[in-house]
Amino acid sequence: MATFRVLQPGLFTTIQDLGRYGYESQGVPTSGAMDEFAFRVANILLGNEENAPALEITVLGPTLEVLEDVAVAVTGAQLPVEVNGKRRMVWTSFPLKKGDVLSIGAVSSGCRAYLAVSGGFKAEVIMGSASTYTRGKLGGLEGRPLKKEDLLFRELEKKPAKFYRVDERYVPTYENVAEIRVILGPQDYYFDEDNIKLFLNSTYTITKDSDRMGYRLEGPQIRAKKKHDIITDGIVPGAIQIPANGSPIIMLKDAQTTGGYAKIATCIWSDLPKLAQLKPGDRIRFKAISVEEAQKVLGDLEKSIEQIKATLKIVDYFDITVNGKHYDVVLENIN
Amino acid sequence: MYDKPKILPAGDRAIVVEYGDEISEECNAKVLNLCNFMKNSKVDGIISMIPTYRSLLIKYNPLKIDFEKISEYVKAASNEKAGEYAFKPKVIEIPVTYGGEFGPDLDFVAEYHKITPEEVIRIHVEPLYRIYMLGFTMGFAYLGGMSEKIATPRLETPREKIEAGSVGIAGSQTGIYPLDSPGGWRLIGKTPVKLYDPKRENPILLEAGNYIKFVRIGPDEFFSIKEEVEKGMYQIKTYEYIGKR
Incomplete structure (x- = not known):
């Protein structure tokens, strides 16, 4: 039995998990959730595996008809979430009943949100991952974004016993200007000191020509000492290429696995979620840190995920009728 | 180095x-x-x-x-001396039908070099091509070893759609399109073998370090192999690489 019917697909809604690894050597991008932090927390709220396939929503969310009783959670960008017109909290799991309409609106801050369902979304698993890679037409739902009238199924038919809310301390806020930490290299030696300084001391704007594959930036142009082309080598999400026109390109989850432009720096893994929440027009400043520092930040991020699990607040939902009036009540266990 | x-x-x-x-x-x-x-x-x-x-x-x-x-x-x-862990390359035979609708630019390549289409084919099937790496798109192999005698510049205006399996020349490179895509390579032939097939255990056929040997087939064989490929019956010929011949 299907769980949802898509009434409106939203702007660009795809099924993602934590990525497709092991086939990069054959030219297959990893794909996967752009904001892994929000993605993982959405699954944690439902007691799913952290890697369970969920919907990645971009800027404008979908409207879904609910076909069976389930629980869901929405995390990531700030956007209105409503069930039959009644507002629901984000970063909180809640129940849906057969016949409900779940509608997710447009972002007010951030760029990408995640909708996870109890049991995870069922998807085409190719090369070990459910992630949709639209350019390669693979994974997710026929390798494409959702469209009207799609039916969405669940992988496992399970229902959580309880509903949870993430402690506010761990809910990120998204700004229009972000500081992104980078590690210089692998080809920082293609650039002289002045150009590296210019790169680190400038503010760049994300252009309209930006998507899951990469963000093209506008701002001071960076010049290589001699040439911008290298012998094509490997690329990781977060790599910052400087092509001959001098405008940086940040490679992201759907980026090709190899490339021929010099890479001045690489964004640290822990800041990719922050990048994922930036839209065209938003601005970036880069800050160079060491590999050791970055790895410490990564360790801290994992600890905060553990803390989120340890500090989840239990919530419960009731429909009550008092003197003939209906009330939608959310109770939180404060013990 | x-x-x-x-x-x-x-x-x-x-x-x-x-x-x-x-x-x-x-x-x-x-x-x-x-x-x-x-x-x-x-x-x-x-x-x-x-x-x-x-x-x-x-x-x-x-x-x-x-x-x-x-x-x-x-x-x-x-x-360590690369001994027991040295990568042991294989040769993968890729059947190709050259010219005509399979390779619409074969005649151009021949004219460009003032040789016959037959000579282009002979030069193209001659070497063992090393797969240096894969990248650019899923399953695309960067091959080394094509003769400069058939090196030909790209099309001035790329085609909007090139079918998967098309074999082309771009400058001194030769390659096979793994997916339907736009592109500017001079197309000289086509293989019925799928470089990418999501239904296969290893969806991507090629691997860095191996070698490709193009084997010329006629149009009839193209369609019979294509049918076997569709049914999942086609066995791609591979053998151990024992050096250049």
């Missing part, structure tokens, strides 16, 4: 081991040997690797293995 490989950071979860700044079989072999060594060593914390012309990108989980530890493996692999 460098005296010692350079180890460069690619963020906080990957390193690049670079053996040189050149495209050569020798340099590429070092990359693939290290890749094989790391695979065989089953190092905990290694996520995946991307071998390219002259470097190996190694993705790792820094919460499981640190930079120092990986560097030790790299040194161990470099110090």
Whole structure:
């Protein structure tokens, strides 16, 4: 039995998990959730595996008809979430009943949100991952974004016993200007000191020509000492290429696995979620840190995920009728 | 090639081991040997690797293995004589029908070099092409070894759609389109074999370090192989690489 019917697909809604690894050597991008932090927390709220396939929503969310009783959670960008017109909290799991309409609106801050369902979304698993890679037409739902009238199924038919809310301390806020930490290299030696300084001391704007594959930036142009082309080598999400026109390109989850432009720096893994929440027009400043520092930040991020699990607040939902009036009540266990 | 490989950071979860700044079989072999060594060593914390012309990108989980530890493996692999862990290449036969609707630019390539289409085909099927690496798109192999005698510039205006399996020439490179895509290569033939097939156990056929041997087939054979491929019955011929012939 299907769980949802898509009434409106939203702007660009795809099924993602934590990525497709092991086939990069054959030219297959990893794909996967752009904001892994929000993605993982959405699954944690439902007691799913952290890697369970969920919907990645971009800027404008979908409207879904609910076909069976389930629980869901929405995390990531700030956007209105409503069930039959009644507002629901984000970063909180809640129940849906057969016949409900779940509608997710447009972002007010951030760029990408995640909708996870109890049991995870069922998807085409190719090369070990459910992630949709639209350019390669693979994974997710026929390798494409959702469209009207799609039916969405669940992988496992399970229902959580309880509903949870993430402690506010761990809910990120998204700004229009972000500081992104980078590690210089692998080809920082293609650039002289002045150009590296210019790169680190400038503010760049994300252009309209930006998507899951990469963000093209506008701002001071960076010049290589001699040439911008290298012998094509490997690329990781977060790599910052400087092509001959001098405008940086940040490679992201759907980026090709190899490339021929010099890479001045690489964004640290822990800041990719922050990048994922930036839209065209938003601005970036880069800050160079060491590999050791970055790895410490990564360790801290994992600890905060553990803390989120340890500090989840239990919530419960009731429909009550008092003197003939209906009330939608959310109770939180404060013990 | 460098005296010692350079180890460069690619963020906080990957390193690049670079053996040189050149495209050569020798340099590429070092990359693939290290890749094989790391695979065989089953190092905990290694996520995946991307071998390219002259470097190996190694993705790792820094919460499981640190930079120092990986560097030790790299040194161990470099110090040892590439023997038991040396990558053992295979030759993969790719049947190709040349010319006509299968290779609409074959005549152009022939005219460009003032030779006959038959000679172009003979020159193209002659070598064993080394797969230096895959990249650019899913399943696309960068091949080395094409004769300069048939090197031909790209189309001035790329075609909007080129069917998967098309074999083309761009400058001194030759390659096979793994997916339907736009492109500007001069198309000289087509293979009925699928380079990418999501239904196959290994969806992507080619692998860095192996060799390709193009084998000429006629149009009838193209369609009979295509039918077998569709049914999942076609066995791709592969054999051990024993050096250039």
